[in-house]
Amino acid sequence: MKKNKFVFLVALLLTSVTLFAQHNASLSADEALKKLMEGNNRFVEFKQNHPHQNKARLEEVASTQKPFAIIVxxxxxxxxxxxxxxxxxxxxFIIRNAGNVIDDFAMASIEYAVEHLGVRLIVVxxxxxxxxxxxxxKGGKLPGHLNRLTDEIKPAIQSAKRVTGDLLTNVIYSNTKRIALQINSSEELLKEFVEHKGLKVIPAYYDLDTGKAEVFE
Ligand SMILES: [Zn+2]
Structure with a gap:
């Protein structure tokens, strides 16, 4: 009986260790995407869990971070x-700028999260x-640095013009896709992670009216 108890306790301990390890392990790209989309479904239905927004989480992440997805x-x-x-x-791990474009600093931030923090999903x-x-x-000359930004988005207009439908919507899709491809084909550091270490770069479109985020090809 005592022996049985011991075996039970060891089994329980091993299970706990395994669960703990899984909790802390990096999520795969597919697992991370599933988690994101489940969260978005809760948001759309206004049934949010509001996870990780308490004192315990504040203390948990004070010394280290383990984000499961990068959002551009x-x-x-x-x-x-x-x-x-x-x-x-x-x-x-979030990179944001008007038009969700990529420059060297944005790319470096992404590389840090992939290489150093172990993130395997990037959603543009x-x-x-x-x-x-x-x-x-709309084009035309814009003040300040704004032209730098629109110059970065401009290439997306050409490919969108070949598609029927609303031009603005089409350019948003083609810009998002283009940025995702740009990250996906980055030679310097990400290539190895895309080809051998399970990194995925996925374009998605957010609907302001419904709150729904959907991945697209
Ligand atoms: Zn915008």
Whole structure:
């Protein structure tokens, strides 16, 4: 009987260790995407869990972080990743600028999260009625640094013109796809992770009216 108890306790301990290890292990790209989409479904239905937004989590992530996804999104105030994916502190590593484009600093931030923090999913998140894309389509000379930004988005217009339908929507899709391809084909560091270490770069589109985020090809 005593022996049985001992075996039971060892089994329980091993199970706990395994569960603990799984909790802390990096999620695969597919697992991370599933987790994101489940969060977005909760948001759309206004059944949020608001995870990881308490004192315990604050203390847990104070000394280290283990985010499970990288989001490259637009600065637009209506598209805040933690809210629309129903996540909390330490969950998402986020790069945001108007038009969700990539420069060297954004790429370096992504590389850090992939190489150093072990993240295996990058979602490039374009969104409905994006002002940066709209300004690019309208063209003309813009003040300050704005032309630098629209120049970065411009190449997406050509491919979108070949598609029927609303031009703004089409350019948002093609810009998002283009940025995802740009990250996916980055030679310097990410290539190895894409080819051999399970890194996935996925374009997605966020609907401002419904709150729904959907991946697309
Ligand atoms: Zn935008």
């Amino acid at each position: 999104g637009c600065s637009d105030s209506r598209v805040p990743p933690e809210i629309i994916f129903d996540q909390g502190m330490g969950d998402l 998140l374009g969104h409905e009625r994006c002002g940066a894309v709209d300004a690019t389509i």
